[in-house]
Amino acid sequence: MRRERLSVVANERVGAYTLLRVRRGAIDPGVPGQFFMLEAPGRLLPRPMSLCLAPAGELWFLIDPIGPGTRALCVLEACDDLHVLGPLGNGFDLDVERPLLVGGGIGIAPLPYLSEQLRVPPAVVGFRSDQQAEAAALLPNAHVCVEPTLVTELIPPGLDVLACGPEPMLEAIRAVAPDAQLAWEAPMACGYGACYGCAVEVDGRLKRLCVEGPVLRAA
Amino acid sequence: MLLNASGCLDALAAPDVARSLDAFVTKTVTPLPRDGNAPVRIAETDVGMLNSIGLANPGVDRFLTRHLPQLELLGVPVWVSVGGFETNDYAEISSRLDDYAAVSAIELNVSCPNVEAPAESAAQIVAAARLATRKALWAKLSPAVPDIAEVARAAQTAGADGLSLVNTLRGLKLDERTLRPVLGPGQGGLSGPALKPIALAAVATCYRATGLPIVGMGGVRTGLDALEFVAVGARHVAIGTTLFADPDAPARIRMELHAEARDRGWNSYEDAYATAHEDALSLGTT
Numbered sequence: 001m002r003r004e005r006l007s008v009v010a011n012e013r014v015g016a017y018t019l020l021r022v023r024r025g026a027i028d029p030g031v032p033g034q035f036f037m038l039e040a041p042g043r044l045l046p047r048p049m050s051l052c053l054a055p056a057g058e059l060w061f062l063i064d065p066i067g068p069g070t071r072a073l074c075v076l077e078a079c080d081d082l083h084v085l086g087p088l089g090n091g092f093d094l095d096v097e098r099p100l101l102v103g104g105g106i107g108i109a110p111l112p113y114l115s116e117q118l119r120v121p122p123a124v125v126g127f128r129s130d131q132q133a134e135a136a137a138l139l140p141n142a143h144v145c146v147e148p149t150l151v152t153e154l155i156p157p158g159l160d161v162l163a164c165g166p167e168p169m170l171e172a173i174r175a176v177a178p179d180a181q182l183a184w185e186a187p188m189a190c191g192y193g194a195c196y197g198c199a200v201e202v203d204g205r206l207k208r209l210c211v212e213g214p215v216l217r218a219a
Numbered sequence: 220m221l222l223n224a225s226g227c228l229d230a231l232a233a234p235d236v237a238r239s240l241d242a243f244v245t246k247t248v249t250p251l252p253r254d255g256n257a258p259v260r261i262a263e264t265d266v267g268m269l270n271s272i273g274l275a276n277p278g279v280d281r282f283l284t285r286h287l288p289q290l291e292l293l294g295v296p297v298w299v300s301v302g303g304f305e306t307n308d309y310a311e312i313s314s315r316l317d318d319y320a321a322v323s324a325i326e327l328n329v330s331c332p333n334v335e336a337p338a339e340s341a342a343q344i345v346a347a348a349r350l351a352t353r354k355a356l357w358a359k360l361s362p363a364v365p366d367i368a369e370v371a372r373a374a375q376t377a378g379a380d381g382l383s384l385v386n387t388l389r390g391l392k393l394d395e396r397t398l399r400p401v402l403g404p405g406q407g408g409l410s411g412p413a414l415k416p417i418a419l420a421a422v423a424t425c426y427r428a429t430g431l432p433i434v435g436m437g438g439v440r441t442g443l444d445a446l447e448f449v450a451v452g453a454r455h456v457a458i459g460t461t462l463f464a465d466p467d468a469p470a471r472i473r474m475e476l477h478a479e480a481r482d483r484g485w486n487s488y489e490d491a492y493a494t495a496h497e498d499a500l501s502l503g504t505t
Contacts, residue, residue, distance in 0.1 A: 001466070002450045037464075042264075043263065044464065045460075045464055046464055059329065059339075069264075080388065083465070111387065188464075189261050189263075189270075189464075190462070190464075191231060192233050192236075193229040193233060194227055194228045194229050194232070195227070195261060195270070196226070196229075196275050197260045197270060197272065198261075199254075199258055199259030199272075200258055201257070201258070205254075206275070211232055
């Protein structure tokens, strides 16, 4: 892991979300599903964000402004600086034969980079609103659904599911695709195993998502 | 010396960060393994953060056989934080640690706000541990007591070699929408900048009450913060919450600390030790 002060290239609205583009510096973009801790201006703790895309010289993060930290990140302007630490955690295993990407809401964030690495496999992404669904423009070859339709209704059998989304969605996917790779989310203070804050219970065991995840096998 | 606050660093997950410290303090070790508390375990507040991890740790057996040998390889002195639910727990673990040369010191966590507190007083725990080990014993105290000087003096009489000041303070944060506690267990320990004035007062008070060596901690973000702790009577300074936001903080704070001392005409930050007490009337009531 490496921590560097990076400058903002641009902050662009993508439907309900914001795409934060920063200069890459010497930071390695890592494997899809890994994440970075982004300094949230004016806040004590950084915020964990998975990498959305890594075009030449840049790192892109898709952010849902749901709290004080994410809102502070979404109002950064070109030439502002922020500390970025990463890449962190374990990403997706890319050795899959018939990948299907599944995303729910802001869980779409790591899928564009994953899609690029897997040569644009099919994807299913679900959202709560049409405005949120505009983010699907970042993900080629995606089937988009909006509630009340759920992504779990659209997963054909026999595919290698790689998913990111809210916990109820991931739990529902576990039930229909026991071999799926699931990217979980939890509040975390550090991102590198220090705080023990991101422990989640998976199969009756508490796991630190930042070092054992965030991508875990469903079964 | 610059240390980490217990529970704020996993040296095996981040060995380079541990090596940037003068000593590494482990997460609290208890007699039996503990998963810790149910999520949600952390929450940011406006001036700090709350945690309710609940002493998650592998238990003393696994710590000694699996973790300690790996920690020894880091080449950094290891302080073991010891916790328990009755006096005997502390004595038993201290006795077992006594056999290990890799253990430089023992910090008795007699003040975790996230588990049921031992019924016995800090002094009783220190006295029991004192009989069980020859290692240096540091008592980690809570500032949430009516008279911390009294607790510190009792710990000293019981055989403490030093004091770690301070542990977190119990706090509560509600979800803005639901008005329910954010943390799974409800309340948690408050750390971060909100703690600094409380910690400085505790260090100043305990320095005057005991003269014992003190590890000062609570809201240390910069070299100037660290120098303030030294000035009120801390021999050593520990970094806690700041490590979460910045794993490079030890090197930065060390550099800033030296610069702050030099700017004041001192050769070393150690020259600042207890200087805030030189005008004794200005520093409180004990």
